[in-house]
Amino acid sequence: xxxxxxxxxxxxxxxxxxxxxxxxxxxxTDLRRILPKGVDLFTNRVLNANPLTIENLRAMAGDITxxxxxxxxxxxxxxxxxxxxxxxxAIGGQELERLIQIAQPSVPCTNPxxxxxxxxxxxxxxxxxxxxxxxxxxxxxxxxxxxxxxxDILNIEGFGLDDDIKMTGLPPTAIAEAAQQVxxxxxxxxxxxxxxxxxxxxxxxxxxxxxxxxxxSNQALAWHCLQLMKNNSRVNGFGKLFxxxxxx
Numbered sequence: 001x002x003x004x005x006x007x008x009x010x011x012x013x014x015x016x017x018x019x020x021x022x023x024x025x026x027x028x029t030d031l032r033r034i035l036p037k038g039v040d041l042f043t044n045r046v047l048n049a050n051p052l053t054i055e056n057l058r059a060m061a062g063d064i065t066x067x068x069x070x071x072x073x074x075x076x077x078x079x080x081x082x083x084x085x086x087x088x089x090a091i092g093g094q095e096l097e098r099l100i101q102i103a104q105p106s107v108p109c110t111n112p113x114x115x116x117x118x119x120x121x122x123x124x125x126x127x128x129x130x131x132x133x134x135x136x137x138x139x140x141x142x143x144x145x146x147x148x149x150x151x152d153i154l155n156i157e158g159f160g161l162d163d164d165i166k167m168t169g170l171p172p173t174a175i176a177e178a179a180q181q182v183x184x185x186x187x188x189x190x191x192x193x194x195x196x197x198x199x200x201x202x203x204x205x206x207x208x209x210x211x212x213x214x215x216x217s218n219q220a221l222a223w224h225c226l227q228l229m230k231n232n233s234r235v236n237g238f239g240k241l242f243x244x245x246x247x248x
Contacts, residue, residue: 007075013038014229017071017080017107019064019100020195021048025168027083027195027218034200034222036233042077044070048087051162054137057090061099069103079228080104085112085193085217086134089141108228112217113142115224116191117149122244123213125188126151131179132158132193133167142193154184167196176202180209189213195221203239213240 013036020027022045031041046067048060064082071077082088082096088111097109120128128151132139135158143156159178161167175197183190189212192199199216207214219238226233235242 011038011040013231013233014040014079014225015072015075015077016041016225016229017068017077017104018043018083019067019071019081020045020083021060021087021164022046023048023050023164024083024196025165026198030195030198030200030218031081031222034219034235034238036226036231036235038233039226039229039231042072044068048084050164052086052134052138052164053162054090054141057084057087057138060084060087061091061095064096064099065102068100071104077104077107079108079110079225081221081225082109082111083195083221085116085195086138086142088113089138089145093145110221110224110228112193112195112221113145113149115220116193116215116217117146117151118224118227119215119220119241120151120189120191120213122241123189125213127154127184127186127188128152128191129154129183129187130156130191130193131175131182132156133161133170133197134158134194135160135162146191154187155182157182164194164196167194168198170197172198172201175199176206179206179214183210183212187212189215192216200238204237207239215239215241
């Protein structure tokens with residue numbers, strides 16, 4: 001049998017490699033929901049453990065290079081995501097990029113704090129409120145990372161959870177209600193942290209009620225990947241961030 005093999009019709013808009021947590025129950029579904037047709041997501045998982053503490057988050061660092069190396073070996077991806085906001089805060093964005101590029105040299109990398117910071121800057125936001133599902137110690141690490149990125153953190157509040165599977169179980173209605181309560185009237189924008197929570201489902205509702213831009217971890221990751229791949233496809237239904245992308 002003579003067969004002509006063709007991969008050009010698979011992920012013609014770009015291949016995104018996701019290093020997800022072993023316990024992640026949401027980010028793949030969420031990112032695929034947001035990404036436009038023609039962009040595909042390829043996932044490998046990094047070993048991690050609950051409870052979600054700074055110590056457990058840092059312990060992931062030893063497995064990241066292995067997980068990144070399992071993303072389409074021999075074929076490659078166009079961009080790599082490390083898909084954990086709190087893990088980024090604990091390990092550090094530069095160290096994550098170093099660990100990923102051992103396995104994926106020269107491939108652009110992003111993470112939720114980097115992508116959210118870039119997204120917030122597109123709105124000219126300086127003063128931000130942050131909603132998270134985390135406990136106080138993890139909140140402090142997240143806030144410190146955004147301060148390092150140059151933002152004025154007006155307040156940060158969390159649901160007090162230390163299990164990322166329970167985080168995925170947070171009802172989107174509860175996230176929307178908390179977002180409205182947490183956002184400071186003087187904030188330029190609201191950031192909703194965590195790839196494990198289903199915040200992307202309520203972005204437009206919360207933006208309408210607050211009258212402010214809302215950036216979430218997975219929404220920002222999808223947006224930043226498209227920017228890095230120079231993919232200008234339209235994305236509807238996930239907030240003003242994508243409207244900004246079309247206007248720029």
